[in-house]
Amino acid sequence: MDALSMGLVAAMGALATVAGASEDIESDIGSQSNPNSQVQLAAQVGNPHRIYNKAISGEPPANALWATTAAVVAYTLITKFAMPALFAIAIGASVAALFNGVFSTSAYFGRSASQRRFNQWIYLDIVRYTTTSIMAHAWITAFCITCIAYIQTAILTPHHPFPMPVIALIWGLTVGAIGSSVGDIHYGGEREFQWRLFGQGLNTMLSGQIVRKAEAGLRNSIDNAWFCTKLGGPLTGLGFGLTVFLDNWRTTVFDPVTQAGLAIGMGLFFVIIMNLYNFYVETSIRKKYGPYPGYKGDIAA
Amino acid sequence: MTVGGGAGGAPSAIDPKKLRVYGLAGALVGIYLAAILNSVLGTDIFSILAAAGAVAAAVMGANAVRRVCGYGIGTGVPSIGMLALGMGIVGASFGLSTAEQLGISMAGVIIALVYAMVFGYIVGAIANKVMGFNIPIMEEGLTDLSGAGAMAIIGWSYAVSGSLAYADMVTKVFNTGYLAIIFICGGLAILHPFNANLGPDEKQDRTLVNGLMVGSLATVAVGLCSLATLSTTAALITIVIGAAAWYYFYVWYYRLVKRDAAAVVGTGLLPPSAL
Numbered sequence: 001m002d003a004l005s006m007g008l009v010a011a012m013g014a015l016a017t018v019a020g021a022s023e024d025i026e027s028d029i030g031s032q033s034n035p036n037s038q039v040q041l042a043a044q045v046g047n048p049h050r051i052y053n054k055a056i057s058g059e060p061p062a063n064a065l066w067a068t069t070a071a072v073v074a075y076t077l078i079t080k081f082a083m084p085a086l087f088a089i090a091i092g093a094s095v096a097a098l099f100n101g102v103f104s105t106s107a108y109f110g111r112s113a114s115q116r117r118f119n120q121w122i123y124l125d126i127v128r129y130t131t132t133s134i135m136a137h138a139w140i141t142a143f144c145i146t147c148i149a150y151i152q153t154a155i156l157t158p159h160h161p162f163p164m165p166v167i168a169l170i171w172g173l174t175v176g177a178i179g180s181s182v183g184d185i186h187y188g189g190e191r192e193f194q195w196r197l198f199g200q201g202l203n204t205m206l207s208g209q210i211v212r213k214a215e216a217g218l219r220n221s222i223d224n225a226w227f228c229t230k231l232g233g234p235l236t237g238l239g240f241g242l243t244v245f246l247d248n249w250r251t252t253v254f255d256p257v258t259q260a261g262l263a264i265g266m267g268l269f270f271v272i273i274m275n276l277y278n279f280y281v282e283t284s285i286r287k288k289y290g291p292y293p294g295y296k297g298d299i300a301a
Numbered sequence: 302m303t304v305g306g307g308a309g310g311a312p313s314a315i316d317p318k319k320l321r322v323y324g325l326a327g328a329l330v331g332i333y334l335a336a337i338l339n340s341v342l343g344t345d346i347f348s349i350l351a352a353a354g355a356v357a358a359a360v361m362g363a364n365a366v367r368r369v370c371g372y373g374i375g376t377g378v379p380s381i382g383m384l385a386l387g388m389g390i391v392g393a394s395f396g397l398s399t400a401e402q403l404g405i406s407m408a409g410v411i412i413a414l415v416y417a418m419v420f421g422y423i424v425g426a427i428a429n430k431v432m433g434f435n436i437p438i439m440e441e442g443l444t445d446l447s448g449a450g451a452m453a454i455i456g457w458s459y460a461v462s463g464s465l466a467y468a469d470m471v472t473k474v475f476n477t478g479y480l481a482i483i484f485i486c487g488g489l490a491i492l493h494p495f496n497a498n499l500g501p502d503e504k505q506d507r508t509l510v511n512g513l514m515v516g517s518l519a520t521v522a523v524g525l526c527s528l529a530t531l532s533t534t535a536a537l538i539t540i541v542i543g544a545a546a547w548y549y550f551y552v553w554y555y556r557l558v559k560r561d562a563a564a565v566v567g568t569g570l571l572p573p574s575a576l
Contacts, residue, residue, distance in 0.1 A: 004384045007310070014402065030303045037376075040499075048571055048572055049571070050571065055496055055497060055499065056489075056497070057379035057382070057497070058492065059381055061382075061485060061489065063487045064485050068482045068483060068485050068486075071478075071481075072478070072482045072490075072526050073525055075477070075529075076528050076529045080528055080529040095525070099522070102514075102518055102551070103493065104572075105555075106493075106514065106515075106554060107493075107496070107556065109497075109554070109562075110497035110498035110499075110507065112562060113502070113507070113558045113562040114499060114500025114501060114561070115500050115501070115563070116502040117501060117563075118501075118561060118563075118570045119574055119575065120563060121562070121563055121564040121565070121566055121569070122558070122565045122566070123567075124565065124566065124567050124568070125567060125568040145391060163476065163478025165478035165481040165482060166478040166480075168481070169481040169484075212571075220573065286467070
């Protein structure tokens with residue numbers, strides 16, 4: 001372990017925190033992933049809306065695409081044209097953001113057009129101002145993840161044996177998975193159904209009954225971004241940042257070849273500590289807020 | 302992802318058998334034409350033809366996704382697209398490396414296609430019989446998807462490597478990591494069309510034009526990669542033709558969206574019926 005490596009690991013953690021936050025907000029602006037089910041259902045149960053319907057795929061493949069696109073472009077520019085890394089990564093992220101725009105708009109157009117019988121209109125003003133916000137957040141995610149991949153493959157010693165685009169693909173899948181499981185709940189569980197009692201769960205009869213009206217006028221996806229920036233985005237960032245930082249910290253402090261046992265043991269230690277902490281959080285929340293009104297006891301399966 | 306339901310039986314104007322022939326024949330012709338013209342004329346500028354073949358295969362794959370997922374697999378659309386490319390990579394690697402071992406690298410594409418389709422059929426049979434999906438066209442759909450995945454991988458890989466030799470694929474596509482973008486962008490070309498158009502009023506032509514659009518975008522991405530592996534002329538040809546095709550199909554797609562949508566408005570409140 002040397003000071004430079006530790007500094008790089010810290011920088012990777014910071015980049016990952018930013019990437020996680022922007023990833024979650026990007027998916028929330030477009031209502032991707034889990035909350036998308038309800039946005040899609042809303043029109044079908046008679047609630048057409050002015051919310052973006054960015055059904056690209058699950059978040060992991062979509063973010064893998066942005067990150068990989070940025071990484072291949074940056075890798076090409078660095079290896080073939082000897083361009084400075086930061087500049088090359090910025091260009092790569094811009095290409096990724098353009099790709100993101102194509103996928104986002106085609107999904108919004110397609111999904112809305114396929115709900116003709118439910119009278120779901122396509123609003124071009126939404127396409128204009130929401131797509132650019134989505135693309136901007138995708139740019140940040142792609143930039144940060146490609147920087148992490150570059151640090152791992154070119155600066156951090158020992159260099160990672162995988163090529164940079166493959167590392168970016170893996171981190172893209174990871175950030176998507178974390179955003180999908182951490183941040184989406186904040187949007188899908190609370191923002192879409194904010195007038196339901198906390199902890200009630202989503203009754204089947206409420207499917208599609210999402211909040212469509214805002215404090216003034218109709219709710220749009222930028223309003224959702226404002227809400228998710230408060231908690232969902234930062235928490236996703238924290239989750240992804242910790243994943244990247246702790247995972248690389250243990251292989252930087254302990255040599256992965258000569259001290260493999262210690263590195264694995266430290267990984268197991270982190271997993272156990274996090275599980276204990278999760279258990280504590282859940283039980284303390286149940287104690288503070290439960291039992292929920294309307295709870296009639298466990299129903300036998 | 303969504304639980305919004307599929308196209309319920311997926312009525313189609315273009316017969317899937319016809320599309321299968323177009324897709325597979327297009328892919329084989331594209332890849333072989335590129336390989337033959339490149340080697341006969343001693344150049345690499347015809348690599349774009351292989352990418353065009355890959356787009357044909359991806360469109361056929363998109364139609365297979367549409368047919369299988371039309372039975373109500375909403376959240377499974379992205380998964381089945383990834384599965385297609387996963388099976389395709391196995392088929393492509395097997396075909397190309399076997400052909401190289403036998404000293405007939407030109408036959409690699411055919412071996413890959415046959416192997417991938419058999420592999421897909423087995424995966425489909427397992428999905429239906431063991432896992433109990435009970436979707437009547439599962440075996441047929443996964444056979445198509447696996448074949449389409451293998452052709453997409455080989456076509457776009459050729460557009461990066463400029464050679465069908467397995468050793469070239471390893472150095473130029475696998476070791477550089479360019480396979481990652483071929484995998485994920487190719488996967489999206491197969492899964493995105495139906496996923497983006499999911500809903501009760503989905504139309505086959507709109508879905509397939511979306512497939513052509515995303516396939517062209519993947520060609521642009523592959524062209525950007527080939528800047529590092531092929532001559533600049535060949536790479537620029539791939540990028541420019543890919544971008545032009547993308548623009549053409551995007552405009553076409555938007556035209557079909559306007560045709561099919563309830564209304565396309567500049568701005569406005571909710572429809573009067575919903576206020």
